[in-house]
Amino acid sequence: MQVVEPRTGLAVAVRATIKRDLTLMLRRRGEVINPLVFFALVITLFPLGISPDTALLAEIAPGLLWVAALLATQLSLDVLFRSDFDDGSLEQLLLAPQPLPALVLSKVLVHWLLTGLPLAVMAPLLGIMLALPVESYAVLALSLALGSASLSLIGAIGAALTVGLARGGVLLSLLVLPLYIPILIFGAGAVQAAVLGASAAPHLALLGALLAMALMLAPWAIAAALRISING
Template sequence: MSTLSLTSAFTLLLKRDLVLAYRRRAELANPLLFFVLVTAMFPLGIGNDPKLIQAVGPGVIWVAALLAALLSLDTMFRSDFDDGTLEQFMLSAHPISVLVLAKILAHWMITGLPLFIAAPLLAMMLNVPTDAIPTLMLTLVLGTPVLSLIGSVGVALTVGLRRGGVILSLLVLPLYVPVLIFATDAVKTSIVGIPTSAQISFLAAMLIGSLVLAPLATAASLRISLS
């Protein structure tokens, strides 16, 4: 199999998922609206103390981003399972892990990228110092792909279940905790002026590890779900 044919399959599948997402613009906007609404409403519940809002701001942004990503996970393979496309993936001559990686990238572009773009405005609203916003953006660009990569394994395991949303949450949320801890701590550390190289390195390591292992695990999970 030539590299060109594999690259073409990856590109075509990525474009297909992006086009399908564009046609379902209402569903496309749900994670972003959820992220914005949760972050915007949180200060209403804790009062208007600027120091308190600043202290909890990074955690609020990351918890909202995590839940928004979780909200959209079930759509990653659902339509393909319903119309039989997943069975065609299993019969493809291309490596299943490469096709899965294309769908994960499409999911991140549909959900994670809009959250990344909206985060600076929400950070300013939560009184996060301007100097700490670049660190927040770096944690999001490293952490949100990990959410999609890890989430794809859980989705693949539960795609054949009629009501797999609760099971998916139970499977995925514990695996999201390290990302939440290191990303939030990096932003809080940046606010007080301490170097954040350790937290950023952990996030980068998690991204590399997930990028290598998650597509393989997802492909194996799909085989189990469709067997």
């Protein structure tokens, strides 16, 4: 009888990680939907807290939408590694022969697919409620899609650092939010530029540059942080 070696290439492992995470997350739909509900809820709070005046709301809408989406992403970070840490599959990920940064990157990709991307798709809807001018909807969705990928990557560093702690929630936001500031600036700036009729391209390009840099550096930091959290 011939023994068939299991395929252990990097592509196989990455595909398997993505498939596993997608399956797991789609079975726990609440965790996918909750950030979206949170996003809608926070946006509902602003007109109640500030004023229902559409002119005023339209003016501050780009910033509000971006801040709310950023907070929603940040709140969803904890699930990124938590259940894997609790059931021990994170240790298996660390022991895998494939490079950890690549595997971690595929986990972050799933997080973005199920958090950042839905937020970006949903944002124009909330933009309507805030009387955001129609011209800026495409830019709003695009900037959120681009920016939330960086948010997921940077946030994963914080999530990996705090995953070993029993109560890491507030600490996680303390670590991550200062690092989110550049993305917020360029993301909200892009929408603002679109509202004013200027070209949003420079902002989007900078968001892309930040994403490229985060893609390059963050996986290694996440991997190092996970090793610290697991090995102590």
